[in-house]
Amino acid sequence: QVQLVESGGGLVQAGGSLRLSCAASGRTFSRCAMGWFRQAPGKEREFVAAISRSGISTYSVDSVKGRFTISRDNAKNTVYLQMNSLKPEDTAVYYCAARETAVFGSYYYPEVEYNYWGQGTQVTVSS
Numbered sequence: 064q065v066q067l068v069e070s071g072g073g074l075v076q077a078g079g080s081l082r083l084s085c086a087a088s089g090r091t092f093s094r095c096a097m098g099w100f101r102q103a104p105g106k107e108r109e110f111v112a113a114i115s116r117s118g119i120s121t122y123s124v125d126s127v128k129g130r131f132t133i134s135r136d137n138a139k140n141t142v143y144l145q146m147n148s149l150k151p152e153d154t155a156v157y158y159c160a161a162r163e164t165a166v167f168g169s170y171y172y173p174e175v176e177y178n179y180w181g182q183g184t185q186v187t188v189s190s
């Protein structure tokens with residue numbers, strides 16, 4: 064199994080930056096594609112960004128492109144979400160998720176296909 068713990072959330076003013084970390088325990092982290100999701104108050108959880116096992120391939124939704132960057136350090140069993148130019152609409156609980164996959168498997172999966180989830184970390188962006 065893989066256990067995920069997010070950290071790095073907090074309160075920041077619009078235009079500021081935060082770097083979220085997701086630390087994974089277990090021996091299969093490097094075998095997992097990773098994703099970041101978020102859930103704003105009163106809304107469904109939505110996909111934000113994903114990264115392949117190797118870290119070479121990434122994808123993010125249009126609303127965060129150019130502002131958010133997903134990365135990973137397999138040696139540290141950690142995935143990151145660097146968030147710059149934050150906007151109030153980015154306010155949400157951010158979750159990281161892992162999906163066990165093959166070496167050449169996809170790096171983007173539907174939410175339901177992720178195997179493991181973290182507890183979430185709150186990001187609040189003020190105007």
